[in-house]
Amino acid sequence: MFRFLTALGVTLVLMAAPAGGFAQLTIDADSQYRYAQSLLDSGAADEAIAEFNRFIHFFPTDPRVPRARFQTGMAHFSAGRYPAAAAIFNQQTVDYNGSPLDTSAFFMLSRSHARQGMIEQAILDLYNLVALSPGPAVIDRAHYELGWLHVDQGRWTDADLAFGRISADNQDRFQVADLKQALARSGAIPVKAPTTAGLLSIIPGGGQLYCNRYQDAATAFLLNAALIWAAWEAFDNEQYALGSVISVVEFGFYAGNIYGAVSSAHKYNRDRVAEYRERLNQRRQMSLSLAPAPEGAALCLTFRF
Template sequence: MGRSLFRNLIQQGSRSIMSLKVSYGLLLLFSFLTATPVFSDPPPPLSEKALFEFAEHLLKEKDWDGAILEFKRYLFLYPGGERADQAAYLLGETLRRKKDYAQAVLQWEASLRRRPDTPFKDAIVFGLAVVYSELGREEQALSLWESLIREGAPPYPAMACRALLWSLVKGKQFDRAEQILKEAPLSEAEKELHRRSVEEARHLPRLSPTAAGLLAAALPGAGHWYLDRKQDALIAFLINGLFTWAAASSFQEKNHGLGVLLSVMELAWYSGNIYSAVNSAHKINRKREAEFLNNYRIRFGLWGRGEKPDAPYLALIFQF
């Protein structure tokens, strides 16, 4: 009797729980069917001003890839925007600073074709000249700088003149630089500074690789002594002297095999002594010229803020 009652209670409880589950499920289904769907609105797109300022911020932070992406986004969304011309210029400038010179040229040339009267024409022409110079297309760069001197609006004639003079001095075209200075759109005081720099570059002390080689051939170590590399001179003299003495001693003692071997080794040291003297003279001259050109850049501000004087490109950054 007790067991039967207990069994009935369990069965009734199970049916009650099942009934509650069904009711709860129906309630959820009803709520789902009758509820009004709510969707979150997509974030509003950046305004023209905000997008441009964000791209410019990335450029200032030297995030080249990010800046390139955002300038391209701006030009795609706002091709006729208030700052589209500036964005087109800065896109090329960002590519230049990333050293993607080929794409910078394509971007700037396309900008000039699309908008020949862009207010950033002088900036683009100047940038193209810088890129051409970096690509080794010096005559094209010089031609563009000369056109800016004749036709550009301030401050570009003066900027182009400084860059042109630097490039001519770099290429040792001193007479052409002096000719440019006669009509340069610079103050008389600055012209005088450039004249002194050109004259200094013309008479920059240079060592003679020929003289260094001949001295080294006449006496091992003498070429390095001429270059004021006294330690190298002493080493070259001692090593060559040692091998010469050892080879001569071997021949005197009738040890011809060893004498020939030592003579071959001495010939290698002797030739290396001559090559090292000539090569060292060239290196010293290149170092002096590089230091002079870097000082020239420092004197006339021919690189951008935050960029080192020994940067391998002429970097002039424009602020608008």
């Protein structure tokens, strides 16, 4: 029975085949690369990776193979798989030859590390690129990226120094004067001293009032005052057990009032720094992208006006 079914299946396949034999599906390099790129452009990262890898496998001598590898890194990056992206970009920086593609790999390697929270490594990546002396335009771009990495960490002085290293020819393009002027205002960021907030909380609500948290200040003052009054009344009426319980509860609220005031000062400072950083980020006018080109790839800097 099995042999009969097998023979029947083969017969049906032969009957369905064209007279000249089986039609063969051929894949050419251009079509395969365009298909992989279209998947990446549409946001289908995993499918794009598979198709770029297929392109690399079937056409290993094609001059677009390095760019295909780079695009697999971009696909991993867009999918949030930053370690995988970093591994690919790092491999492309090993034999750096100054090409736009290898330069882009350095920038994307730095960004991949930054997205993982590896800021120091991201900074080192850019310094490594500068050490290779790829050319003034790329070096200036690296210093610009370094400046923003320092901004993201709240290192205003380091950011100012990085932006200041941009060559005179490109300072207008990168709006260095405006950035340095904005960074000069970092010393005017309003701050609240956590120690002062804690000391002022000796009077319940005083620390919160110092941190401009008026509703929290009123709540802390009224709650602690009510518990202190209740404990006083209990002891005054010789209800020592009740007074002791209320006193223990009040001690917890009183300590929480001090802790909350110190936390409020830290939060106030974080919020002010975040607001300042956000205003600075509005000046981040450039984005890095890689555009396909007939002979490889072109590094594009996009400005927002």
